[in-house]
Amino acid sequence: MGTQLRAELTERGIAPDCADTIVVVRDVLARVGDKWTMLIVAALSEGPRRFTTLHASVPGISQRMLGHTLRALVRDGLLTRAAYAEVPPRVEYELTDLGRSLARAVDQLVGWVTQNQDAIVGNRAGFDAEQSTVTRPR
Amino acid sequence: MGTQLRAELTERGIAPDCADTIVVVRDVLARVGDKWTMLIVAALSEGPRRFTTLHASVPGISQRMLGHTLRALVRDGLLTRAAYAEVPPRVEYELTDLGRSLARAVDQLVGWVTQNQDAIVGNRAGFDAEQSTVTRPR
DNA sequence: CGGTATCCTTGAAGATACTG
DNA sequence: CAGTATCTTCAAGGATACCG
Numbered sequence: 001m002g003t004q005l006r007a008e009l010t011e012r013g014i015a016p017d018c019a020d021t022i023v024v025v026r027d028v029l030a031r032v033g034d035k036w037t038m039l040i041v042a043a044l045s046e047g048p049r050r051f052t053t054l055h056a057s058v059p060g061i062s063q064r065m066l067g068h069t070l071r072a073l074v075r076d077g078l079l080t081r082a083a084y085a086e087v088p089p090r091v092e093y094e095l096t097d098l099g100r101s102l103a104r105a106v107d108q109l110v111g112w113v114t115q116n117q118d119a120i121v122g123n124r125a126g127f128d129a130e131q132s133t134v135t136r137p138r
Numbered sequence: 139m140g141t142q143l144r145a146e147l148t149e150r151g152i153a154p155d156c157a158d159t160i161v162v163v164r165d166v167l168a169r170v171g172d173k174w175t176m177l178i179v180a181a182l183s184e185g186p187r188r189f190t191t192l193h194a195s196v197p198g199i200s201q202r203m204l205g206h207t208l209r210a211l212v213r214d215g216l217l218t219r220a221a222y223a224e225v226p227p228r229v230e231y232e233l234t235d236l237g238r239s240l241a242r243a244v245d246q247l248v249g250w251v252t253q254n255q256d257a258i259v260g261n262r263a264g265f266d267a268e269q270s271t272v273t274r275p276r
Numbered sequence: 277c278g279g280t281a282t283c284c285t286t287g288a289a290g291a292t293a294c295t296g
Numbered sequence: 297c298a299g300t301a302t303c304t305t306c307a308a309g310g311a312t313a314c315c316g
Contacts, residue, residue, distance in 0.1 A: 005197075008197045021248075021252055022177070025176065028247070028251050029167070029171035029247065031171070032167055033170065033172070038160075038163065038164055038167065039160070050277085051277075062311075064311085065310080067278085067280075074265070075261065075265040075266070076262060077257060077260075077265075090277075101250070102250060108246045108247070112239070112240065116236060119236060120214050120215060122215075123213065123215030123236075124215075127212070127215075128213070173289080200290060202299090202301095203290080205300075206288095221298090226297045227298060229299085
């Protein structure tokens with residue numbers, strides 16, 4: 001994963017461990033920037049939750065994507081998955097310390113967005129207005 | 139953009155302005171988490187750069203993706219685009235104050251990744267090792 | 277309950293060629 | 297030089313069905 005880019009970076013004379021970091025940074029940013037991760041982590045920030053509960057709390061997510069995303073988060077060690085051998089079965093997901101520390105780091109970025117979203121949305125509107133003036137003049 | 143999710147969120151009783159923030163946060167995270175943005179911003183952090191210079195400094199990027207990504211960043215007000223009417227033409231891209239402040243915010247996250255990438259990579263390796271044990275036992 | 281398997285659609289992005 | 301246009305490929309993600 002990202003091996004291709006890593007190779008290209010090192011080939012251009014960038015130190016291998018620095019290339020590693022670039023790749024991992026992009027990896028992590030892509031994960032927290034994907035369609036569902038933030039919403040799942042937000043739902044888990046209050047405490048452990050079950051699969052079905054999460055499915056209900058994250059609006060619009062499919063079972064497939066919930067399963068995939070949870071698995072990826074467990075793989076990275078950001079979540080734990082605890083399966084209890086009962087009937088009916090019960091599985092609980094919970095943020096790990098690593099997951100919580102990432103959530104705090106992301107919170108900084110959320111803070112930035114909260115402070116600057118008006119500016120961004122305004123810039124987009126202005127840009128789009130200009131463009132439509134150019135493409136559809138008069 | 140993200141209007142669909144916004145509607146779903148508000149329908150579930152989440153306050154509209156809160157839903158807005160969720161959507162914008164995901165937007166911004168998706169932007170900084172995409173394949174090229176980080177590398178372009180890094181290249182611009184030293185000062186203004188021209189299209190061709192950027193094309194050379196970002197390994198593996200196509201003209202198409204460089205153009206698209208730059209345009210998106212300009213649209214959000216994170217970059218300025220200055221075109222000089224010379225021959226040959228010269229265009230310089232530069233981080234705005236907003237862009238620089240985002241870069242600083244992202245740096246926090248980069249710091250987190252730098253500190254924790256060993257843990258993440260280790261977790262992944264451990265997880266994958268377990269999985270292959272399960273799927274290909276003995 | 278808590279998933280996985282399968283199929284299918286769509287948008288993202290690469291390759292290549294062309295232009296003001 | 298600084299892009300855009302076109303074509304194509306590919307994988308993320310949705311819908312649906314099924315299973316331990």
